[in-house]
Every structure is written in C-alpha cells, then in structure tokens.
Amino acid sequence: MPERLVAPGRDGRTEIHGILIRPSRFDPARRYPVIEEIYAGPHGAHVPKEFGRLVRQHALAELGFVIVQIDGQGTNHRGKQFHDVCWQNLADAGFPDRVAWLRAAARTRAWMDLSRVGIYGGSAGGQNALRALLDHGDFYHVAVADCGCHDNRMDKIWWNEAWLGWPINDGYVRSSNVADAHKLQGKLLLIVGEVDTNVDPASTLQVADALIRADKDFDLLIMTSTNHGAAETPYASRRRMDFFVRHLLGVEPRHAGPEVTLPQ
Numbered sequence: 001m002p003e004r005l006v007a008p009g010r011d012g013r014t015e016i017h018g019i020l021i022r023p024s025r026f027d028p029a030r031r032y033p034v035i036e037e038i039y040a041g042p043h044g045a046h047v048p049k050e051f052g053r054l055v056r057q058h059a060l061a062e063l064g065f066v067i068v069q070i071d072g073q074g075t076n077h078r079g080k081q082f083h084d085v086c087w088q089n090l091a092d093a094g095f096p097d098r099v100a101w102l103r104a105a106a107r108t109r110a111w112m113d114l115s116r117v118g119i120y121g122g123s124a125g126g127q128n129a130l131r132a133l134l135d136h137g138d139f140y141h142v143a144v145a146d147c148g149c150h151d152n153r154m155d156k157i158w159w160n161e162a163w164l165g166w167p168i169n170d171g172y173v174r175s176s177n178v179a180d181a182h183k184l185q186g187k188l189l190l191i192v193g194e195v196d197t198n199v200d201p202a203s204t205l206q207v208a209d210a211l212i213r214a215d216k217d218f219d220l221l222i223m224t225s226t227n228h229g230a231a232e233t234p235y236a237s238r239r240r241m242d243f244f245v246r247h248l249l250g251v252e253p254r255h256a257g258p259e260v261t262l263p264q
Contacts, residue, residue, distance in 0.1 A: 002054065007104035009073060009097035014082070016094075016101045017047055018070035021054065023061045026111075032066045033116035033248040034102065036140075038132070039125035040093040042086040042163050045077045056232070063245055066112055068105075072097035088164050088171030090152065091180075093128045095136050114139075116248045120240060122146035122231055123199060130177045130188065130207065137185025142247045144240045146191040146231035149199045150177035150207040156199075181210035187247045188218040191236050193226035219243070 002019040009016040022032075037057060039046045047069045048054065057067045071078075072094015074086035085092060106112040119140050121129040126148025132140040152160040153172050164171045173179050188211075192204035201222075211218050221239055223230040230236050242253040 002048070005101070005105055007101045009094075009100050014073065014097070016070060016072060016097045018068055018101055018105075019047055020105065020109075021057050021061045021067040023064060023066075024058075028111050030111060031113040032064060032111055033113050033118065033244075034068060034106075035060060035065045035118040035120065035244060035248070036068050036070065036098065036102075037125075038070075038093070038098075038119055038121040038128045039123070040072060040075060040086075040090075040128045041124035042074055042083065042090070043076060043159075045071050045075045047071045056237075060241060060244070063241060064249055065118075065244065068102065070094070070098045070101050072101075086163055088169065088174075090127070090163055090171075090175040091131055091135065093131055095132065099136065099139050116141060118142040118144075118244050118248050120144040120146070120231075120244075122148075122229055124149060126150070126191075126199075126204075127177060130190075131180075133186045133188055134177060134180045134183045137183075140186060142187045142244060144189045144191065144231065144243055145204075146236070146240075147193060147196055147199050147201075147228055148177065148190075148204060148207070150203045151179070152176070154200065154206070155203060178207050178210045181207055181216065182214035184211060184214070184216045184218070187243070188216075189221065189240065189243045190218060191221045191223065191231045191240070193228060193230035194222055194224045195226065196228045196230070198228035 061067045074094045119132045126145040129143045129145040133143045149155040192201045245253045
C-alpha cells in the first residue's frame, strides 16, 4: 500500500501532501534511491486521493526504488494563496516544497537515500522534470523528461496564457527550459513522440539544440509514429526504467528479450 505523508513546505508551516510507494520486497535495513513522479500543472492537484493500481509507479518501485508523488504549492484546490505561487512562475513547480517534504520524510525513514534522487514526468511534468536539473541539480541527480512543454512561448496558447498572462513577459523567459539549458546538472533523458499533436515536438528539439550549444551531455529518444505521452509506450517505458537503473542503482539493466533463432 502507498504511504500517505503530510509535511511542512518551504515556509515551515504550509502542509504539503504526498505519497510513498515501496517495493513489495521492501527491506528497512537497505538504502533505496528515491524517484519522484512529477506533474505540477497548476490546473489540478495530482497526488492520488483514491485507491488505484498505480501500475507505473509500482513497476518502477519493484526495481529497487522508493517512488514518491507530491503536490507542492502552485497546484490547485488548496486556496488562492497556495495556487498563486504558480502565477508567471511555472519554473517554481513547487520545488522548494517538494525538497522540504522529501527531507522531512527521510528524517524518519533511514531507508530513503537522498544522495540518489531521480525525477520523471510527461507534458507539463516533462517541463518540470528537466527544470529539476536546471534549478535544483544539487538535490535531483537524474531526470527523464517526456514530451515537455519546455518553452511556453511556443506551446498551445490557452494553457500557457492561463498561468503566464498576456502579453509575453519576463515570466515566459524565466520559465523557459530552453533559455536555461546551460544550467543543466546531472543525467538527463529527453523523450518525445515524432507526431505529438498536444505539445509540438519542436519544444523538445529546441531544448536539445540549446543543450548542444551549451555543450551539455544528455540522451534523446525520438519515438517514431508516436503521439503525446511517448514514455508510456512499452519501449520508451523500458528505456526510462533502464536510465534510472543505470544512473541511480549503478548497474547495467538485464533484458530477457525475445527468443531469436540463429541461422544454421
């Protein structure tokens, strides 16, 4: 069962809600890397509030990770002051609250290894996952960013103007992963669907171009003939798992693979 946890956020008093998922063969004597699944879209709250299978999260946990989901300030349904943190400030993504929550959790859970922290997300969560390595690379070490809206100046109008306003202002630049690509720390895998009709694939390619110009190492997976949410396809999901296993557990993944009959 997931464990629910409420801990103080960045100001030391605002309650931040989240869950932890441990592997089924959990051993409290071990130290587990932590992976956060992030989606900080200000239009909603995203930590599960009801029972569900949470297949993606459990599948990752079974590899030897503790998986967390957290709703930091800037997400919805907690009142205007809580929500207003996101206004013209999408880069914030509640990270100061997330880090405070994780540190509070680890203080009473010695099995959480905060020297090995990963993060992943798609769409707005992809934007957030990369932002973790741009602004908080001292805390997050590995990120997988799927189909991210990495620069809100070229993504769909209605969603971006709801949080950043009009006309285009400095808030768009401050929230741009393209503009801040030179700040990258840690290991990054970018995933994008070739025919994404929700977030233009050019958003990922623009940030890839900026990373190249900044001479930053990263991995890029373009899923051919694939729409939005490419990381949830079997191949890209496996590549995401492999990336965390390789860079957080420090071992090469093993694959059974399909049976192959060699010619005689």
